[in-house]
Each structure stands twice: as structure tokens, then as C-alpha cells.
Amino acid sequence: MDIRRDIYQAIADPTRRAILMLLTVGAMTPNAIAGHFGSSRQAVSKHIQILTECGAVDQEQRGREIYYQLNINKMKEIDRWMEAFRKMWEDRFNQLDKLLEDL
Amino acid sequence: MTNFFSFEPDLAAKKIHMVREFNAPVEKVWRAYTEPDLLVKWIAPKPFTVMPKISDFTVGGVWQYAMVGPEGQKHWVYDKFTAIENGSSISSIGMPCDEEGNPDTDGPKTYVDTKFWSIDGNRTKVESVITFDDEATIKWFVEGGFKEGTEAALAALDELLASE
Numbered sequence: 001m002d003i004r005r006d007i008y009q010a011i012a013d014p015t016r017r018a019i020l021m022l023l024t025v026g027a028m029t030p031n032a033i034a035g036h037f038g039s040s041r042q043a044v045s046k047h048i049q050i051l052t053e054c055g056a057v058d059q060e061q062r063g064r065e066i067y068y069q070l071n072i073n074k075m076k077e078i079d080r081w082m083e084a085f086r087k088m089w090e091d092r093f094n095q096l097d098k099l100l101e102d103l
Numbered sequence: 104m105t106n107f108f109s110f111e112p113d114l115a116a117k118k119i120h121m122v123r124e125f126n127a128p129v130e131k132v133w134r135a136y137t138e139p140d141l142l143v144k145w146i147a148p149k150p151f152t153v154m155p156k157i158s159d160f161t162v163g164g165v166w167q168y169a170m171v172g173p174e175g176q177k178h179w180v181y182d183k184f185t186a187i188e189n190g191s192s193i194s195s196i197g198m199p200c201d202e203e204g205n206p207d208t209d210g211p212k213t214y215v216d217t218k219f220w221s222i223d224g225n226r227t228k229v230e231s232v233i234t235f236d237d238e239a240t241i242k243w244f245v246e247g248g249f250k251e252g253t254e255a256a257l258a259a260l261d262e263l264l265a266s267e
Contacts, residue, residue: 100132
């Protein structure tokens with residue numbers, strides 16, 4: 001089955017955004033992540049699964065533990081969209097500067 | 104001289120905060136933001152042009168236009184004004200449109216609050232806060248912004264991709 005997940009689904013939920021925020025500090029085990037949330041372990045683990053499917057996080061086996069870490073390159077996709085949007089406004093404002101000169 | 108510009112997305116808060124300064128008195132900047140004939144001259148980044156459909160700059164009124172690309176592709180923008188303080192602030196709600204330009208009133212919305220400040224009488228500071236009403240809006244909005252984007256934006260994107 002083709003799972004259609006993208007990076008926006010990763011950030012589309014407040015708990016997932018909070019998990020991503022936690023992981024900016026460093027890799028964590030699922031237990032450590034779940035410890036930060038009031039919701040059930042299963043709920044947190046479902047979010048981690050979605051984050052993995054979105055490519056927002058990678059898992060790494062260390063001994064007997066699985067650690068999750070941010071996939072920085074994937075998160076940069078959002079930056080790229082934002083950058084394009086920022087650039088659009090920058091261009092608009094530069095045009096407005098010219099218009100104001102003649103007004 | 105380059106005028107001050109800051110653009111700060113806060114995805115967790117579903118907001119983008121923009122500040123820009125202009126080398127013109129606030130009265131002129133206000134006109135450029137609210138007079139349709141002036142707005143069309145700057146709101147579409149090159150090579151896009153603006154095709155206005157509704158230009159009603161009153162509270163409850165609508166400013167709707169198509170951003171038309173070089174190959175004739177249209178991206179509709181629909182903004183309904185919720186508050187206007189003459190010369191100092193504008194609030195609007197943006198809604199997505201279908202290909203014919205019909206707004207989807209149940210669709211994800213963006214709220215834009217723009218404030219105008221005079222600096223020393225002959226310069227102006229404009230501050231905009233763009234708020235998305237739900238997470239899905241970010242995707243719609245950012246992709247919409249990208250589609251409207253300029254060649255320059257694409258070039259910037261190319262550069263970013265090349266630097267990876």
C-alpha cells in the first residue's frame with residue numbers, strides 16, 4: 001500500500017510538533033518521549049509512527065533501545081516553502097518601494 | 104538604501120510575523136495598500152500580473168483578484184475585510200478559491216492584521232501578522248504562496264537546493 005505522507009502531516013498536529021521540538025535537543029527513546037506527554041503511551045507511539053512515515057524522524061538501534069532523531073534534511077523542506085513565500089513578499093515590497101517613489 | 108524587512112514564521116503558533124519599513128510617509132503607503140489602482144502595481148511579483156475582480160475596500164467588503172502567470176495560469180486571492188482603521192490598520196480574512204474564483208467559505212482561512220506606523224513623519228513601518236486557522240491551512244497557504252511565487256523565488260529555491 002502506498003502511504004501518502006508528507007512533511008506537512010508531521011507538523012499538522014500539536015503533539016507531533018511538540019515531539020519534533022523535543023527532538024531538536026537530541027535523540028530520544030520512545031519511553032523518554034512519552035514521559036513528556038499526558039496522553040497514553042499508545043497515542044504517543046502512534047504519533048512517532050506517523051513522524052517516521054513522514055520522514056520527519058529516523059530511528060536508530062542503540063543496544064537494546066531504539067532512539068528517534070530529527071531528520072534535518074526533511075524538515076528543511078518546510079524552510080524551502082517558507083523561503084519561497086518570504087521571497088514573494090520581499091519582491092512585492094521592493095516593487096512597492098518603486099511605486100512610492102513616484103507617488 | 105535597503106529598507107528594513109523581517110519575516111518570522113512561527114509554525115507552532117501558526118503565525119508569520121512580518122515587518123517592513125518604507126521611505127515614504129504613512130499616507131502614501133496607506134494609499135498603496137488600499138487604492139486598487141495602486142495595489143495592482145505592486146502586489147503581483149514579476150512576471151505575474153493582477154486581474155482584479157472585486158475591489159471593495161470597506162468593512163465587510165471584498166478584495167478579490169487573480170494572480171496571472173506568464174502562461175495564463177490563474178491563482179485566485181479572496182480577502183474579506185473585517186476591520187479598517189483609516190490610515191492605521193487593516194484586518195482581513197483570506198479564503199481559498201476554486202479555479203473559477205468562487206471562494207470556499209468552509210475552507211481553511213488565513214487572518215491578516217496589518218498595522219501602519221509613521222516614523223519621524225516621512226517614513227513608515229508596516230507590521231503584518233498572518234495567522235492560519237488550522238494546521239492544514241499552512242500547507243494550502245504555503246503552497247499557494249509558492250505557486251504565486253516569482254521566478255526570483257524559484258531561483259532562490261534552486262540556489263537553496265544547489266547548496267544542499
